[in-house]
Amino acid sequence: MKxxxxxxxxxxxxxLFAPGHRMCAGCGAAIAMRWITKTIGPNAVIANATxxxxxxxxxxxxxxxxxxxxxxxxxxxxAVASGVEAAIKALKRKGMWNAGDTKVVxxxxxGGTYDIGxxxxxxxxxxxxxxxxxxxxxxxxxxxxIQRSGSTPKYAWTTTTPVGTAVKGKIQWKKxxxxxxxxxxxxxxxxxxxxxxxxxxxxIKTALEYTEEGPTFLHIYAPCVPGWRYPxxxxxxxxxLAVETGYFPxxxxxxxxxxxxxxxxxxxxxxxxxxxxxxxKLQGRFAHLTEQEIAEIEKELxxxxxxxxxxxxx
Amino acid sequence: MQIQKTRWVEALTGNYAAxxxxxxxxxxxxxxxxxxxxxxxxxxxxEFVANGELNAELxxxxxxxxxxxxxxxxxxAGARVFTATSSQGLELAHEILHIASAMRLPIVMAVPARAxxxxxxxxxxxxxxxxxxxxxxxxxxxxxxxxxxxxxxxxYRVAESVNLxxxxxYDGFLLSHTVxxxxxxxxxxxxxxxxxxxxxxTLNPKRPVTMGPLASPDWYYEFKYQQAVALKxxxxxxxxxxxxxxxxFGRSYGVLETYKMEDAEYAIVTYGGAAFGNAxxxxxxxRERGTAAGVVRMRLYRPFPTMDLLKALEGVKxxxxxxxxxxxxxxxxxxxxxxxxxxxxxxxxxxxxxxxxHGIGQRTMYVEDMYKIYTMLRENPRxxxxxxxxxx
Numbered sequence: 216m217k218x219x220x221x222x223x224x225x226x227x228x229x230x231l232f233a234p235g236h237r238m239c240a241g242c243g244a245a246i247a248m249r250w251i252t253k254t255i256g257p258n259a260v261i262a263n264a265t266x267x268x269x270x271x272x273x274x275x276x277x278x279x280x281x282x283x284x285x286x287x288x289x290x291x292x293x294a295v296a297s298g299v300e301a302a303i304k305a306l307k308r309k310g311m312w313n314a315g316d317t318k319v320v321x322x323x324x325x326g327g328t329y330d331i332g333x334x335x336x337x338x339x340x341x342x343x344x345x346x347x348x349x350x351x352x353x354x355x356x357x358x359x360x361i362q363r364s365g366s367t368p369k370y371a372w373t374t375t376t377p378v379g380t381a382v383k384g385k386i387q388w389k390k391x392x393x394x395x396x397x398x399x400x401x402x403x404x405x406x407x408x409x410x411x412x413x414x415x416x417x418x419i420k421t422a423l424e425y426t427e428e429g430p431t432f433l434h435i436y437a438p439c440v441p442g443w444r445y446p447x448x449x450x451x452x453x454x455x456l457a458v459e460t461g462y463f464p465x466x467x468x469x470x471x472x473x474x475x476x477x478x479x480x481x482x483x484x485x486x487x488x489x490x491x492x493x494x495x496k497l498q499g500r501f502a503h504l505t506e507q508e509i510a511e512i513e514k515e516l517x518x519x520x521x522x523x524x525x526x527x528x529x
Numbered sequence: 530m531q532i533q534k535t536r537w538v539e540a541l542t543g544n545y546a547a548x549x550x551x552x553x554x555x556x557x558x559x560x561x562x563x564x565x566x567x568x569x570x571x572x573x574x575x576e577f578v579a580n581g582e583l584n585a586e587l588x589x590x591x592x593x594x595x596x597x598x599x600x601x602x603x604x605x606a607g608a609r610v611f612t613a614t615s616s617q618g619l620e621l622a623h624e625i626l627h628i629a630s631a632m633r634l635p636i637v638m639a640v641p642a643r644a645x646x647x648x649x650x651x652x653x654x655x656x657x658x659x660x661x662x663x664x665x666x667x668x669x670x671x672x673x674x675x676x677x678x679x680x681x682x683x684x685y686r687v688a689e690s691v692n693l694x695x696x697x698x699y700d701g702f703l704l705s706h707t708v709x710x711x712x713x714x715x716x717x718x719x720x721x722x723x724x725x726x727x728x729x730x731t732l733n734p735k736r737p738v739t740m741g742p743l744a745s746p747d748w749y750y751e752f753k754y755q756q757a758v759a760l761k762x763x764x765x766x767x768x769x770x771x772x773x774x775x776x777x778f779g780r781s782y783g784v785l786e787t788y789k790m791e792d793a794e795y796a797i798v799t800y801g802g803a804a805f806g807n808a809x810x811x812x813x814x815x816r817e818r819g820t821a822a823g824v825v826r827m828r829l830y831r832p833f834p835t836m837d838l839l840k841a842l843e844g845v846k847x848x849x850x851x852x853x854x855x856x857x858x859x860x861x862x863x864x865x866x867x868x869x870x871x872x873x874x875x876x877x878x879x880x881x882x883x884x885x886x887h888g889i890g891q892r893t894m895y896v897e898d899m900y901k902i903y904t905m906l907r908e909n910p911r912x913x914x915x916x917x918x919x920x921x
Contacts, residue, residue, distance in 0.1 A: 258734045262602065273742035283732040285605050286741035287598055287628055294595035298558060298602025298610075299732060301586035305557040305608055309584060311725070312607075314734045335598065338591030 241447025243437030264327030325366035405467035410454035444499025548573035550681035593618035630665030635688035641705035652891030793823025811899030847910035881910035
């Protein structure tokens, strides 16, 4: 990534995400929205998929969005953004666009990205629209009341993967969305966390500028208080532990090169990672896990790190 | 009346006529996705763009759902947009049909009508269009390639005046793939007829707006009521634009077309090119044999031309409604028949009216069949739904 903001003092001051929205106290996505809107600046159009962020920020006749903003449906935010980008391009060519270098940004949750929106996302990436697609990942359908998605991790409790006597939590592993996106050979894709603001804003800005070349993608990890079952003052702590334990590595895919970012750049050495348990034990959704199940998740995590290590060497 | 002189005639299919109209309208963004029998529209438009004859962005979407979604985004950003689909594609995009009209976006879409699966059929009926009839779109049903061309141009003017999307439907294959002479307008004249409107709200950072918000029970109903009013009020605009187009280009159609209705005692009411053409031929035969037969064709299906239609049927003793779609389990299976029955009920009109279902999956509708309808009306006028042309 390019470093646009070196210290906290360099961070953009202008607030473009208005207060008074209905997001939960301690919402990880709310932190992400504030920094996304500040970083992309006012000359951008936002296309939002149906989800938590959409319903909590646009209760008519109010809106938290100081950008031009459009929500159409759940599965099509990438297609809508493709249309917006194409319109700006065509109108510019015909001398009918008066707002200059306007960027187009998608904001969608994990349901709208991993699952129902995957097809339109793939189409947008393949067609190489100059759009920044930002996924805020809270690992389940939180808006409808905590149902499992393709992003929900194995064994996690959700209302559709309850902890029963026969089955306990989700049976399957989380989908590798970054792998799917980078397989489209986009110019830039990166992971980011609401616990690492400087890293996140530099990635947002880098991804935004790279839209000159084509589609870019950000996977922002955004803890969810009611969905993950933890106290609302623990959001940043949990997000940080997700990185420190190696559960959610910070890395970027820049023109075919994978680079691990601090602190994840030290985590190829397993001894530098905090024990996974520290991350899991703070969350009620993992409260039922046995030692054996935790060991199984750790084993899978080790395999994932081995895979990332190999990618980083390419 | 001033008719400009730089027109010329081309031999075009219905689909190519649609593409020429879109080119004349100087459309900015087109979502392209193939489906039979629509495909040749977007093929032709792709050629226009590839040859530099049309300055538009093509979005080669990965589905019809994304096609309509992309033109929703582009229209919201202020572009003039177009897409086209048929049958399963219209079904897949159905969710966005409702949203496009509710967001008040002046999208124009061509729909060469085709039967719906299952069993899969690529052939023509109006199952697809009729399933979209209550989604808040203005719906035209054209009956010739010339009318397809003229209607698409009119549709832009109407849609951009009332901020509602418009669908221009016509017979798949029977019209989309058959060649007719089509008189094309001077493109500069078309562009003068379609000045760029000042849209009240678009996605522009200079004047940010939130589109597609969440509406609570305190607000939702007002949105939907305004939408209902807007579509009703579009009726007058449809008529005015058609008249204006007639003055400018010498061709206009009205909201419905009548054939020998002045003294008709028995009528067939229908829509689309094939049904209308054969009904006219049957009316001629019936008249030769002494029956005062006439035909009414619905050119505008939504908003429904209630009063004009009732007026056209005022003098008839009995009529039949020839529908090319089936509404399963309904009190009467023909969608147009149901609409007309409702209109008659509300306005206190009571006369025999037979609902005829025919031409399903492009089952051939013979002139002889249409003639039989006139005979049926004369000998046994009643209220009933008849499935015609099917092996029972």
